[in-house]
Amino acid sequence: MTLIDKNPHEQCVITGFAPGSKKYRARLLAMGLTRGTRVKLIRRAPMGDPLEIELRGFRLTLRRDEASIVLIQIGRHDGRGPHGFGKKNRGKHCE
Amino acid sequence: MDLGKKTEENIVNNFTIALAGNPNCGKTSIFNNITGGKQQIGNWPGVTVERKEGKLALPQGEARVVDLPGIYSLVASSQDEQVARDFLMGGEVSLIVNVVDSSNLERNLYLTTQLLELNIPMVILLNMYDLSIQKGLDIDSCLMQRLLSVPVLPINAINKQDNQAIKDFFIEMPIKKGYKETLSLPNELEDFLNKWSSLVVDNDLYIDKKNALIRYLEGDESYLKSSLSENLTKQMNQEIKELESLLKDPSDVILADYRYGFINGICQKTVRIKKTVTSISAQIDGVVLNKYLGIPIFLVVMYMSFGFAMTLGNYFVSYFDRFFGWLFVDSLRGLLEGMSSPQWIISLVAEGMGAGLQTVATFVPVIFFMFFILSILEDSGYMARAAFITDRFMKSIGLPGKSFVPKLVGFGCTVPAIMATRTLEKKRDRYMTIFMVPFMSCGARFPVYAMLTASFFPQSSGLIVFSIYLLGIVLAILTGLLLKNSLFKGEISEFIMELPPYHQPRFKHIMLHTWRRLRDFIFRAGKVILLMVFILGFFNSLGIDGSFGNENNDKSLLTTVGKAVTPVFKPMGIEQNNWPATVGLFTGIFAKEAALGTMTSLYSQIEGQRIEETSINQLIQRYFNPWSAYAFMIFVLIYCPCLAALAAAFREMGAMMTLLMSVYLTSLAWIGATVFYQVAHGHDYKWVIISIFMLIFMVISLRSLGGWADKKVKQ
Numbered sequence: 001m002t003l004i005d006k007n008p009h010e011q012c013v014i015t016g017f018a019p020g021s022k023k024y025r026a027r028l029l030a031m032g033l034t035r036g037t038r039v040k041l042i043r044r045a046p047m048g049d050p051l052e053i054e055l056r057g058f059r060l061t062l063r064r065d066e067a068s069i070v071l072i073q074i075g076r077h078d079g080r081g082p083h084g085f086g087k088k089n090r091g092k093h094c095e
Numbered sequence: 096m097d098l099g100k101k102t103e104e105n106i107v108n109n110f111t112i113a114l115a116g117n118p119n120c121g122k123t124s125i126f127n128n129i130t131g132g133k134q135q136i137g138n139w140p141g142v143t144v145e146r147k148e149g150k151l152a153l154p155q156g157e158a159r160v161v162d163l164p165g166i167y168s169l170v171a172s173s174q175d176e177q178v179a180r181d182f183l184m185g186g187e188v189s190l191i192v193n194v195v196d197s198s199n200l201e202r203n204l205y206l207t208t209q210l211l212e213l214n215i216p217m218v219i220l221l222n223m224y225d226l227s228i229q230k231g232l233d234i235d236s237c238l239m240q241r242l243l244s245v246p247v248l249p250i251n252a253i254n255k256q257d258n259q260a261i262k263d264f265f266i267e268m269p270i271k272k273g274y275k276e277t278l279s280l281p282n283e284l285e286d287f288l289n290k291w292s293s294l295v296v297d298n299d300l301y302i303d304k305k306n307a308l309i310r311y312l313e314g315d316e317s318y319l320k321s322s323l324s325e326n327l328t329k330q331m332n333q334e335i336k337e338l339e340s341l342l343k344d345p346s347d348v349i350l351a352d353y354r355y356g357f358i359n360g361i362c363q364k365t366v367r368i369k370k371t372v373t374s375i376s377a378q379i380d381g382v383v384l385n386k387y388l389g390i391p392i393f394l395v396v397m398y399m400s401f402g403f404a405m406t407l408g409n410y411f412v413s414y415f416d417r418f419f420g421w422l423f424v425d426s427l428r429g430l431l432e433g434m435s436s437p438q439w440i441i442s443l444v445a446e447g448m449g450a451g452l453q454t455v456a457t458f459v460p461v462i463f464f465m466f467f468i469l470s471i472l473e474d475s476g477y478m479a480r481a482a483f484i485t486d487r488f489m490k491s492i493g494l495p496g497k498s499f500v501p502k503l504v505g506f507g508c509t510v511p512a513i514m515a516t517r518t519l520e521k522k523r524d525r526y527m528t529i530f531m532v533p534f535m536s537c538g539a540r541f542p543v544y545a546m547l548t549a550s551f552f553p554q555s556s557g558l559i560v561f562s563i564y565l566l567g568i569v570l571a572i573l574t575g576l577l578l579k580n581s582l583f584k585g586e587i588s589e590f591i592m593e594l595p596p597y598h599q600p601r602f603k604h605i606m607l608h609t610w611r612r613l614r615d616f617i618f619r620a621g622k623v624i625l626l627m628v629f630i631l632g633f634f635n636s637l638g639i640d641g642s643f644g645n646e647n648n649d650k651s652l653l654t655t656v657g658k659a660v661t662p663v664f665k666p667m668g669i670e671q672n673n674w675p676a677t678v679g680l681f682t683g684i685f686a687k688e689a690a691l692g693t694m695t696s697l698y699s700q701i702e703g704q705r706i707e708e709t710s711i712n713q714l715i716q717r718y719f720n721p722w723s724a725y726a727f728m729i730f731v732l733i734y735c736p737c738l739a740a741l742a743a744a745f746r747e748m749g750a751m752m753t754l755l756m757s758v759y760l761t762s763l764a765w766i767g768a769t770v771f772y773q774v775a776h777g778h779d780y781k782w783v784i785i786s787i788f789m790l791i792f793m794v795i796s797l798r799s800l801g802g803w804a805d806k807k808v809k810q
Contacts, residue, residue, distance in 0.1 A: 017345075022347075025345075030205055031167060032205065034352050043384060047484075049487045050486050056201040057200075061592050061593075
């Protein structure tokens with residue numbers, strides 16, 4: 001299953017890249033589309049292409065051709081622990 | 096202008112600060128704030144990526160600040176990334192200032208991980224700190240400083256006080272190498288890197304050998320180009336293949352996984368999510384990018400913004416025209432006559448140079464308002480949305496969605512439209528868009544249509560003019576398809592674009608941007624315009640008897656040439672007695688609306704009478720018939736753009752490409768007008784056949800020039 005096959009506002013997780021898709025991969029990887037990343041399809045453009053997705057707290061648009069190399073699975077699990085941490089000694093000045 | 100040289104002389108210790116960061120991270124604001132008014136704008140060598148450089152006074156001396164283009168990664172897959180990488184690797188940089196958007200930390204830190212590997216002293220500015228708090232994030236910058244082992248300062252570039260904080264930070268922070276081994280890679284990969292880094296012979300690399308290998312695996316081969324023999328490279332590539340099959344993933348995917356793994360680690364420790372906020376941007380996009388509302392809203396926004404820009408611009412054009420006409424032409428002539436200068440000097444200076452300056456000046460208001468609006472659209476974040484909405488349509492011509500906007504601007508004026516192509520990243524896309532822009536019928540061509548339609552089609556003038564505009568759009572699309580398959584075959588560029596949050600346009604930023612574009616037009620394109628107007632004006636003024644002051648009369652050299660070439664236009668319905676139309680086409684190259692003035696003044700001279708507006712129509716009816724009038728409009732729509740537009744195109748694409756474009760447009764104009772005239776009225780089908788052959792010849796030529804254009808685009 002790839003990014004283009006899913007319905008808007010369904011949470012899913014990137015599982016990898018389709019083989020032989022080196023062309024767009026460098027940019028997608030730099031943008032943070034790595035394995036285990038949660039993505040959400042926000043919408044398709046009025047003419048059906050490109051797509052708008054949300055990941056890592058920002059929104060990205062990409063064409064169907066580019067989205068079609070991103071393999072996904074539905075769900076929320078991304079193998080990462082939950083955010084949050086214990087007490088921190090905060091302050092304006094750092095060493 | 097020699098950028099590098101001019102500043103080096105003034106700098107103590109030659110301390111160079113490079114600002115690096117993602118697009119939309121607020122880098123340019125910081126650059127503007129810390130360098131104040133002292134800036135130099137130029138281009139990076141060999142490319143049209145803008146290079147901004149300024150100075151910053153530090154106690155240890157004056158530092159040079161270079162604003163690198165906004166990039167997502169140092170693996171050079173785009174021109175911007177290449178420029179940034181090459182500068183950072185060039186050995187000049189004393190300090191990297193990595194600007195990070197704190198409201199978008201994870202993705203911004205990806206570049207940070209690559210910068211940290213460069214072995215250059217580095218500091219991080221956590222910009223838009225307030226925005227991250229608004230977004231419900233709480234970032235522990237001190238912990239981040241410890242984890243990354245480089246100084247980190249949270250700031251808000253918009254705040255004036257933070258300006259001083261940044262400067263203090265530069266003064267106080269310890270300058271040390273920012274190197275940090277960020278990645279803990281799988282054993283197999285580590286073994287590979289250790290083995291091969293000892294085999295890399297080049298010791299001149301600024302980057303650690305192991306990191307050079309990492310970049311190689313990420314897809315950037317340039318670091319190792321000279322340091323490995325061909326045999327070793329082959330051997331290494333073989334080992335990479337084995338490694339990839341062992342790890343079951345391409346190496347670039349693995350490395351990105353590990354980079355983001357490292358980033359996730361940092362973020363988990365330093366960022367606390369206090370609350371999740373639905374951003375206002377997301378809510379606005381819910382309407383603006385809506386399936387049904389998206390396109391209508393886009394059209395309304397475009398119509399209103401460019402309508403506003405053109406109305407205001409045109410309002411000032413007549414004042415500018417009159418004032419600078421008075422200043423540069425009439426006053427100058429008066430002055431010279433007062434000094435009893437010879438006629439030829441008056442002609443050269445007043446009608447040549449003065450008229451050139453006047454032409455440049457009349458474009459100033461239009462360009463100013465157009466870029467004012469364009470900057471607002473860009474700065475507010477709407478431009479990215481416009482690209483999103485129009486992308487599907489442009490993709491079929493092989494262009495990115497963003498190229499739609501310069502085309503829209505083209506309906507107002509071709510000059511800012513050509514300049515607006517700079518918003519496109521790839522040269523191929525820019526060139527292709529510039530070729531298509533002249534088909535968008537600009538405001539200056541309208542008076543010509545209006546006059547001819549009023550003379551022949553008073554009942555349906557709206558429909559006739561509309562058909563011309565429509566023809567322009569159709570031809571632009573066909574040209575796009577033709578170029579995609581001939582001259583600019585290159586890959587269709589990717590469209591992986593961030594949708595930045597909307598924000599309120601910053602007035603200062605917009606004025607600065609607009610002023611830069613305007614200055615660029617006046618001083619760079621202006622020179623070419625001046626020269627061309629001077630030459631054309633000279634021939635317009637110079638009579639065949641060697642006398643001067645023959646503008647628009649039948650004794651000037653231009654008229655003589657016009658008469659001589661009129662037979663060329665016979666197939667499209669311009670008879671020999673209609674030579675003023677040919678001369679009008681020549682002066683139309685000054686400015687399209689000038690064609691009208693030339694034609695009416697020449698007609699009235701032939702008829703030997705002063706004429707009123709009503710009888711101009713009658714005059715035109717004597718020289719044209721409805722079919723030749725329409726053919727003439729087709730020609731005016733398509734043929735060689737005006738001097739100002741040519742100068743702008745020359746500035747963007749160089750002489751040969753601009754020449755090719757003018758030849759293409761003018762030939763196509765002749766073909767279009769001839770085919771229409773002969774099919775509709777002339778019925779001399781040999782011209783239609785000749786036209787078809789010309790068209791085929793053009794297509795073949797463009798195809799054969801593909802290789803040459805490919806080289807130009809990749810330069």
